[in-house]
Amino acid sequence: MNKQDLLPLNEVGLTLLSEGKTLKLRAEGFSMYPSIKPGSLVYIEPADIPALKKGDIVVWRLDPGFVMHRIVRKFEKNNQVFVVTRGDCNLYEDEALPENLIVGKVTGIEYPEGTPVALRRYMKPEPDYFLNRLSATIMRIRRSLKNKIRKAQS
Numbered sequence: 001m002n003k004q005d006l007l008p009l010n011e012v013g014l015t016l017l018s019e020g021k022t023l024k025l026r027a028e029g030f031s032m033y034p035s036i037k038p039g040s041l042v043y044i045e046p047a048d049i050p051a052l053k054k055g056d057i058v059v060w061r062l063d064p065g066f067v068m069h070r071i072v073r074k075f076e077k078n079n080q081v082f083v084v085t086r087g088d089c090n091l092y093e094d095e096a097l098p099e100n101l102i103v104g105k106v107t108g109i110e111y112p113e114g115t116p117v118a119l120r121r122y123m124k125p126e127p128d129y130f131l132n133r134l135s136a137t138i139m140r141i142r143r144s145l146k147n148k149i150r151k152a153q154s
Helices: 003-018 129-153
Strands: 023-026 041-045 057-062 065-077 080-086 102-110
Touching: 003 102
Parallel strands: none
Antiparallel strands: 023 041, 041 102, 057 065, 057 102, 065 080
């Protein structure tokens, strides 16, 4: 399934959030590692926009999918509130986005093996970006080596 095939599902997800429902999505990628590991089940609820604060993990739409990153700061410009986010493993902050583009807030995480993650483990106002990038790099290398070993054994 390519990313374009997911567009109808994303629309359904956005509709459910707008109706006050909770979404459960599988996380992809390492941008929020180790708070959100690839394959984790992430619970997303509609965001109470005025209540969002530094450290919250928010979700916004980036066609054809969603982005889940942590708020690093909020600011006001021309009577509009903007949010700056960053993945826990990313080198740089994302571009500021108007607060009204946020569609949800992460309210729960289960790691791929089904273990629920304690709120205090992933709600950090100041992640250690360097350490997170280092551990994600090690995890990618480990995965790659495991795959090479499996291929060599088959």
